[in-house]
Amino acid sequence: MSEKTGKNYRLPSEAEWKYACRAGTTTPFYFGETITTDLANYDGTDWTDDEGTTYSGSYGSGPKGIYRKETTDVGNFPPNAFGLYDMHSNVWEWCADCWHNNYEGAPTNGIAWKNANEYRVLRGGSWNNTPYSIRTAYRDRYTPDDRYQDFGFRVVGAARA
DSSP: OHHHHSSEEEOOOHHHHHHHHHTTOOSSBTTBSOOOTTTSOSOTTOOBOTTSOBOSSSSSSOOOOOOOOSOOOTTSSOOOTTSOOOSSSSSEEEEEEEOOSSOTTOOSSSOOOOOSOSOEEEESOOTTSOGGGGSTTOEEEEOTTOOOTTEEOOOEEEOOO
16 A cells, blocks of 8 residues: 555554544443444444453443444445544454553553454444454454454554655
8 A cells, every 4th residue: 555655554553553443432332332223333232341241231331232243435434533434343443563461561652552452443343243352442363363254454644754
């Protein structure tokens, strides 16, 4: 893409991704405390988290919804306050950071946290995840060689070095 356009693009750092997703909010979703399948593409019929806990509603107190079982076109759901679409669900988005179990020692300037760790960070959740896994704060990890139908990416336009 950089070669075709003459502009520089890269994956966002995890900090950049989270900032872009939150768009000034502090709630679990940029829509608020809960989410519905009218706001994002996720499994609205299953409310079990990764530890097997079943919630009484769609993370918080949202209603059950539908399960589309595939990606949707960008723009089918409302954007956040920054005008970004599908920050919650549709596809997991790769970040430039290597995986760390917590943020102790993380860069404070928003740059990607690199090391020799084989895992990379993914954010946002996907169409086949529960509301628990598509919250702004939720993160996952895979190796860069892992390929799944619900993995994707979002790029950042970057200044030339």
